[in-house]
Amino acid sequence: xxxxxxxxxxxxxxxxxxxxxxxxxxxxxxxxxxxxxxxxxxxxxxxxxxxxxxxxxxxxxxxxxxxxxxxxxxxxxxxxxxxxxxxxxxxxxxxxxxxxxxxxxxxxxxxxxxxxxxxxxxxxxxxxxxxxxxxxxxx
Ligand code: ZN
Ligand code: MN
Numbered sequence: 001x002x003x004x005x006x007x008x009x010x011x012x013x014x015x016x017x018x019x020x021x022x023x024x025x026x027x028x029x030x031x032x033x034x035x036x037x038x039x040x041x042x043x044x045x046x047x048x049x050x051x052x053x054x055x056x057x058x059x060x061x062x063x064x065x066x067x068x069x070x071x072x073x074x075x076x077x078x079x080x081x082x083x084x085x086x087x088x089x090x091x092x093x094x095x096x097x098x099x100x101x102x103x104x105x106x107x108x109x110x111x112x113x114x115x116x117x118x119x120x121x122x123x124x125x126x127x128x129x130x131x132x133x134x135x136x137x138x139x
Contacts, residue, residue, distance in 0.1 A: 008070065015068045025049055026061045030071055031085035036092070036101040038080040074101065089126065095135035104131060 008027060009019045017023075029045045030037070037045075043058045062083055065071045072084040074092065082101055091104045113124045 011068050011070055012064075017064055017068060022046070022050060022053060022057060022061050023064060026058065027065060027070060027085070030065075030083055033085075034103065036074060036082040036084050038082055040080070042083065089128075091129045091131065093131040093133050095138055096132050097134055097138040100135045100137075102135070 008024065012019050012023065025046050026042060029042055035041075039055065039058050039062060042062070043053070043055050046053050046058060062071070062073070066073050066083075069087055072087055072089075074082045074084055076082070076094075079099070086103075089108055091106050091108075092101050093104050094101050109127075109129070112129075113127055116124065
């Protein structure tokens, strides 16, 4: 997916953030892959272009990009979060052997949130749906 520089700038600016080269590079690296990488993978890639960058900076930058809705963080309990350059909700399948995460081709189930009976005083604001399986490499 190609990043529109102007839209990145506007999105960050609207939330009171400056556009920095590291924010731009992290976003470009993340949107250049569909593998849903973890922060360490992103760090290695960004370092090729910005050798001085630290892993801490990568984590902070990912936090800002997530905060502004430009990316998604997919958290998996105790293991490392994976990051997704596609900000709109969509569904994933994860390999139970190697942890690979891939997009699945399923339209967003918009009515799902209306069909559940909210517990207690919950107001439904979203949902996350994950499939699991064994990937081609692991079969
Ligand atoms: Zn696998
Ligand atoms: Mn995805």
